[in-house]
Amino acid sequence: MKxxxxxxxxxxxxxxxxxxxxxHWLRPAQYLATMIWGPLASMLFFVFLGTYATGSxxxxxxxxxxxxxxxxxxxxxxxxxxIGGDRWSGTLPYLFGAPANRFMMFTGRALMHLLNxxxxxxxxxxxxxxxxxxxxxxxxxxxxxxxxxVATFSTSGxxxxxxxxxxxxxxxxxxxxxxxxxxLVFSGANIELSRMPAWGQAISQVLPLTRSIASARRxxxxxxxxxxxPLLLVEFMIGMSYLLAGYLLFRWFExxxxxxxxxxxx
Amino acid sequence: xxxKTLRDYGRVIFYAAEMALRSNLxxxxxxxxxxxxxxxxxxxxxxxxxxxxxxxxxxVVIGSGMTGLWTSCLFISGNSITQERWTGTxxxxxSTPTPVSVIVIGKILSNVxxxxxxxxxxxxxxxxxxxxxxxxxxxxxxxxxxxxTILSYACFGLxxxxxxxxxxxxxRLQNGLEFPVYVLCGFMFPxxxxxxxxxxLSYILSPxxxxxxxxxxxxxxxxxxxxxxxxxxxxxxxxxxxxxxxLLFKRLLRRARLDATxxxx
Numbered sequence: 001m002k003x004x005x006x007x008x009x010x011x012x013x014x015x016x017x018x019x020x021x022x023x024h025w026l027r028p029a030q031y032l033a034t035m036i037w038g039p040l041a042s043m044l045f046f047v048f049l050g051t052y053a054t055g056s057x058x059x060x061x062x063x064x065x066x067x068x069x070x071x072x073x074x075x076x077x078x079x080x081x082x083i084g085g086d087r088w089s090g091t092l093p094y095l096f097g098a099p100a101n102r103f104m105m106f107t108g109r110a111l112m113h114l115l116n117x118x119x120x121x122x123x124x125x126x127x128x129x130x131x132x133x134x135x136x137x138x139x140x141x142x143x144x145x146x147x148x149x150v151a152t153f154s155t156s157g158x159x160x161x162x163x164x165x166x167x168x169x170x171x172x173x174x175x176x177x178x179x180x181x182x183x184l185v186f187s188g189a190n191i192e193l194s195r196m197p198a199w200g201q202a203i204s205q206v207l208p209l210t211r212s213i214a215s216a217r218r219x220x221x222x223x224x225x226x227x228x229x230p231l232l233l234v235e236f237m238i239g240m241s242y243l244l245a246g247y248l249l250f251r252w253f254e255x256x257x258x259x260x261x262x263x264x265x266x
Numbered sequence: 267x268x269x270k271t272l273r274d275y276g277r278v279i280f281y282a283a284e285m286a287l288r289s290n291l292x293x294x295x296x297x298x299x300x301x302x303x304x305x306x307x308x309x310x311x312x313x314x315x316x317x318x319x320x321x322x323x324x325x326v327v328i329g330s331g332m333t334g335l336w337t338s339c340l341f342i343s344g345n346s347i348t349q350e351r352w353t354g355t356x357x358x359x360x361s362t363p364t365p366v367s368v369i370v371i372g373k374i375l376s377n378v379x380x381x382x383x384x385x386x387x388x389x390x391x392x393x394x395x396x397x398x399x400x401x402x403x404x405x406x407x408x409x410x411x412x413x414x415t416i417l418s419y420a421c422f423g424l425x426x427x428x429x430x431x432x433x434x435x436x437x438r439l440q441n442g443l444e445f446p447v448y449v450l451c452g453f454m455f456p457x458x459x460x461x462x463x464x465x466x467l468s469y470i471l472s473p474x475x476x477x478x479x480x481x482x483x484x485x486x487x488x489x490x491x492x493x494x495x496x497x498x499x500x501x502x503x504x505x506x507x508x509x510x511x512x513l514l515f516k517r518l519l520r521r522a523r524l525d526a527t528x529x530x531x
Contacts, residue, residue, distance in 0.1 A: 029435060033442035041445035045454075052455035053314040174294035174302075181306040191313050 007104045014108030018082040039070040039120060040127050046190050047132060059132045064220060065189030067124025068151055068213045071117040072183050075155025075208070076162055078113035080176050084166030092167070096254050106250050107243070109163065110156040117152035138222035146225070147215045150232045154208030154239030161246035167253045188213050208242065211235040275368045282372025286346075287380060296342055304334035304384035308391055311454055324400035324485045327388040329454040332477050334384025335419055336447050338377050339473075340440065343423030346373040347431045347518075360522045367424065367515045374423040378416050404483040407493055411479035414500045418472035421504035421511070428514035432521070453477050472507070475499040
């Protein structure tokens with residue numbers, strides 16, 4: 001029991017402190033620019049591009065897709081930087097030298113970004129309602145909440161995997177940016193999956209967000225929770241797979257870094 | 267200013283451009299902004315606008331290239347002075363006999379020229395993936411428009427780089443400035459889709475006129491009058507940017523010499 005409480009504390013404190021450390025350099029204006037203004041501008045771009053391509057009736061398709069895509073900002077960039085930050089600030093050797101539970105330490109890095117992701121999606125949908133008349137009247141609130149939670153979990157799983165890369169490469173922002181933009185294309189946020197070639201559809205099936213975006217569109221159109229549960233289960237499993245792959249890599253990198261004495265190599 | 271000084275400045279511009287190019291080629295963030303992001307946006311737009319027919323392929327090529335140019339202008343040219351601050355060389359640069367603005371011109375010209383690679387890559391993507399060879403309606407006028415685009419982006423870069431150094435609060439908003447310009451400048455769709463009150467904002471941005479001239483000469487030809495208007499607007503705005511930039515550089519140097527706060531982040 002004592003060990004359990006200790007691990008829980010480690011999880012919570014790791015989550016809180018890594019988040020504070022990540023944003024310690026931010027001022028409110030920068031936080032707002034990154035979390036509210038940036039996603040809004042991106043949404044405006046893709047909604048206008050989409051409606052230019054397919055007509056103004058399809059605005060909700062792009063609004064929902066891009067509101068959910070906002071989650072990836074926290075899930076991928078936030079989580080990755082929380083893990084990579086230990087390397088840049090020179091605290092990685094202390095972290096790996098501690099006898100703490102690695103799984104708690106690793107997954108704790110994602111917690112605050114899960115909450116941030118939920119907030120981002122809510123803000124995105126609110127922009128959709130205010131600016132593009134998105135109708136949430138027929139949406140089941142419980143189903144929509146569940147979809148957002150599953151989406152934040154799956155993108156954070158991918159973020160944890162990307163975060164591990166930040167332990168071995170200096171170019172993690174290149175990888176992160178590329179993954180984020182690939183999600184914009186292949187998650188179905190901006191294109192019907194059926195319009196993509198077979199190889200594009202195959203990529204979309206192994207990405208987070210693909211199924212949660214499809215589920216959100218279905219639920220907002222009046223679909224029931226039960227109609228999207230199978231999609232959400234698969235999305236959850238995809239997130240779990242990324243998380244476990246990330247954890248295994250984390251342990252492997254720790255082992256390699258200790259063996260080769262490259263913990264602080266840049 | 268005599269001929270020798272001009273020649274010396276030309277040499278500084280050339281070497282500053284060369285150094286910027288070499289440095290950028292090893293910077294993964296720069297490579298992402300110039301090469302990867304425009305290609306992904308082009309791919310997305312090709313699929314989204316595919317039903318509108320072949321003529322839109324060149325529209326997408328130009329538009330996605332313009333996004334690459336702006337991203338590069340904002341993050342690379344915009345940081346061309348800040349970068350020196352990060353590496354601790356800003357004080358040295360300010361204290362050289364060559365004006366700082368001349369060095370920055372070299373860096374920014376290099377950035378703008380290498381950003382044109384994004385347009386070339388989008389063009390190649392259209393051929394390789396979509397099997398369509400985009401054609402340009404008015405090649406000569408397009409070339410002139412492209413040259414003026416390079417000039418106007420360089421002037422815009424010269425304006426924002428001292429702004430970012432003098433006002434770190436503005437630089438903190440940098441991430442949020444990328445997409446609004448994509449929207450306001452009509453890179454990928456006409457600004458007629460936007461609310462009317464945004465139109466004056468588009469008009470004061472030279473990338474809007476650059477996009478308008480390039481789209482008009484490549485695929486949406488509406489006569490020489492529209493292109494000439496875009497050229498005139500680009501030149502006029504570039505001159506205004508240069509004048510403002512000159513004032514900002516003076517302020518930057520004054521601050522460097524009087525306040526000694528250049529290296530304060």
